[in-house]
Amino acid sequence: MKQGDTISAVATAFGTAGIGIIRMSGENSIAIADKVFTAMNNKSLMTAPDRSVIFGHVKDANGEIIDEAIVLIMRSPKSYTMENVVEIQCHGGVEALRAVLRRTFEAGARPAERGEFTKRAFLNGRLDLSQAQAVLDIIQAKTPTALKAAENQLLGKTSSQIKKIRREILKIVAHIEALIDFPEDDVEDIVINEIDKKIELQIEEAQEILNNQHRGKLLREGLKVAIIGKPNVGKSSLLNYLTQSERAIVTDIPGTTRDVIEEFIDFRGIPLKLIDMAGIRDTDNPIEKIGINRAVSYIEDADIIFALFDISRSFSDEDSRILDLIRNRQVLILLTKSDLPAKINTMRIKEYSKEEVIPISIKTDSGIDSIFKFISKKIEKDSLEMSFVGNERESIILSDSIKHMKEARDAIEHDLGLDFVSIDLRSALELFSKLTGESVDEDVIDEIFSKFCIGK
Amino acid sequence: MFLEDRYDVIVIGAGHAGIEAALATARLGCKTLLATLSLENLAMMPCNPSIGGPAKGNLVREVDALGGEMGVAADKTCIQFRTLNTGKGFAVQALRAQADKRMYQFFMKSVCENTCNLDLKQLLIEDIITENDKIIGVTTETNETFLANAVILASGTYLGGRIIIGESIFNGGPNGQRAANKLSDSLKNCGIRLMRFKTGTPARVDGRTIDFSKMEIQCGVDENQNFSFITETPVINKAVCYLTYTNKRTHDILKKNLHRAPMANGVIEGVGPRYCPSIESKIIRFPDKDRHQLFLEPEGLGTQEFYVQGMSTSMPADVQIEFLRTIPGLENVKIMRHGYAIEYDCIDPLQLKQTLEFKNIAGLFSAGQSNGSSGYEEAAAQGIIAGINAAAFVKNTEPLILKRSEGYIGVLIDDLVTKGTDEPYRMLTSRAEYRLLLRHDNADIRLTPHAIRIGLASPERVEKFKTKITEIEVASNKLNETRITPCKEINEKLKSVDIGEIHTTMPIADLIKRPGVTYEKLRKIFDLPNISRNSAKQIEISLFYSGYIQKQSELADKMLNLEKISIPDDINYNLIQNLRFEAKEKLSKIRPCSIGQATRISGVSPADISVLIVWLKSIPKK
């Protein structure tokens, strides 16, 4: 059995080399890829040979370049799902990856459900029977709490808002349907302008959710990591090391960094926003002072703090000030310059933190693995990928429902009749129900009978 | 026990379901017995004298399109017609008519009496006889046995009927009829689950005691429309209805006597329909409403009886007359029949297949109010399907299962057998997800091909249908082939019939997509065939609303893919580990025949459906 529609999802959110892959499967996947992707050689993907690798750009609806990408085409049946499969490898980091995914939706793909690629592979006979159980397990996976929390990020925060919009639309639909199903009953007439205004209001509400909250904040901005420490401990060096750049100026003069430097990185699959700032110390320099004040406020805002202590110098008052700042915070303590002879007395630090203290050196590349382990322990990598897709799916649903509400207003404007207003609004309700898990038919009918006195 | 006769099909009950069922089987060549408690009351309308309305009118048209009788009878015997919802969109427009109840019954009786293969008998059936989970016949009160290959239960509200008027309670069917008390036990003994439902009706009052001058007149509208696609003559309006309102005094009397209302004091156990509340429950549920409307509707031309629409009640007789007399125009009214509530047994429709055959008793079908529905039209719709499928069962041919995208009949039956119902089920347009496709104007295009294939369409119907289809085809082709380019001559031509200028080359079909442009207008200025008004309307509707219609067709097609994945009869849901408990329970109970049907079962999640699809794939093909 061939599934009609084409599904799309992030296959690997962040590869080791900073590459994210979007995978599509279905009859139209090549056509959809062709719409969003322009090859360097300007040739259509439709005629591209099977298993070919094509360089080019993903462009938005206006033809603006979103990202540089490589497309891999696997034609049916020689693919994992036995359907036409296209993989788009993107290089532009998380934001671009999201944008490319969105583009595939705009071009006609729909978000894949959990385990759907595997399910299709199975249904199309790609996997053998013994694997059926595994597929079933994926579909009805018991969700770990962390995953659940990530997936429901949108719903957790905004479900009450969505439910409110849904209620309002439901009320309008029920009123129209009551008039349609019981035209000879004593149901008050509809003032079409009022309905129009009400719909407009709900569109605004939905748009608001979409604008503000629909993207998992975590994923849009990455995990905020504040790198703090007294001057000259090697904060900027660490930032440069992790970003593989010369983004921050590094000198052996304490107080080099005066401003806040934010850099977005893909740390082996985990999106991080590294924040380097002025070393914290007492100073008379007004500019440095402002920098330090700002640093303190960034520390408050961070998801995780890397607190750096210089192994090659002895523990100082400035270091104890750092310990004060990180009290009760999610913190990773790093002893920098571990390639140099240790002078620091770590007693005070260990007293302070139960977490292990990790010595690192960017000169000898040591300790970086431990940093990675620490972070992935804090945030399950899977949960990020799921919420990434989950939120994208939700925002698609929301913007589709806005489209239907707008169509309802068009129907009003063109005087097509209440029936059409209701049909469009019901399509919107149908979508809201996907988010809130309620059923439309019964709800409309219940609402009719509870609100309107109807009957012979 | 005395063996009276042998039939192909026996239909129990000659109400709106039974008649359509029996006519269908007889017309399809099955030797049929139509058994009724009282030959006087065949095709009786025990409730309001009205046929059609939104969704219900579509059902009448669909029954007609399939070769049924209800539409023809309504056209012949109705005395007032109105098209409803005219301003709200063409898909929800519906015809509704006031019936002359006696004339309707006479007409139907004579149709039955003049149908070949059909025996009409006054009998009270008390037992159904089964053998190895298969129906073999029925036994009557007078101990006669009739054998049959198939039996259709169409017993309406007669099963274990109990009439309640205030404190007076007695066994009986509607309108002073007998009840069928023993059949319920017989069904239960066959392992059939029954439910107890309730419905009610208002008083009938004497027209000579009504002061119509205090009421608003509701006239019919001379519609150029019929229920039946084969009726030629236009309908004639011969009667009017009257509108008046309750007031505070009416409500006070009802409130004062609420403790005597059977539904308040616990006498009634059955579940009543929400869309047909008694006046006493309206007062309770909508305390802020200071008046409720009521219509006085003639029960027929040859009678003074008027039906008090909107005032359904089971209050005691003395309260009924007291509150009616507070209403303007009814100050001196005399009641001819009291309003009453009726409780009755019906089967839980979840036990039925989509053919309306019982899953556990081969050859036993059920249709109409005994399936938990309400309304004449809903009954007739199930009746004709049960008839068609009983005949298919007897002849061992393909059954007819209408899809939800094919007809309100499909929605009705699918809802009943998939979702079940906890109140008498009424058809509503809001229950249909593809109502733009299920318009009353295209019922013949949707369903008459089935009737022709099955053999239920009369030669006259076949002829009319083919003419219409050809007209539409020829005219549509012409509309698409005739292309016009913007030039002075064309634009002036268009202007002569009030059509705005064109700016690009287009087929003239595109002009119909503009508001106000009709086929007739275009025919004045272009060379187009002269076709019937109905054919022209089909073309106009499908062009003007093509965007919306297209969208719903696509949705319907998508759903169809899921309907095509069938689920074997013998599947054991308990073996599928990954189904959630609730899903296992529901699926085991309802036993859907396809994945599509399974998606509509409440409590079965999309993940369960995925699991089911994968599971089906994993069982080895036989």
Ligand SMILES: Nc1nc2c(ncn2[C@@H]2O[C@H](COP(=O)(O)OP(=O)(O)OP(=O)(O)O)[C@@H](O)[C@H]2O)c(=O)[nH]1
């Ligand atoms: N040996 C050794 N030197 C390092 C290491 N990391 C940083 N350094 C040196 O330490 C000095 C200070 O490094 P920065 O990265 O500028 O320190 P910072 O914390 O950003 O300093 P401010 O911006 O002034 O607060 C430089 O001379 C670096 O080369 C390391 O792992 N090993």
Ligand SMILES: [Mg+2]
């Ligand atoms: Mg620095």
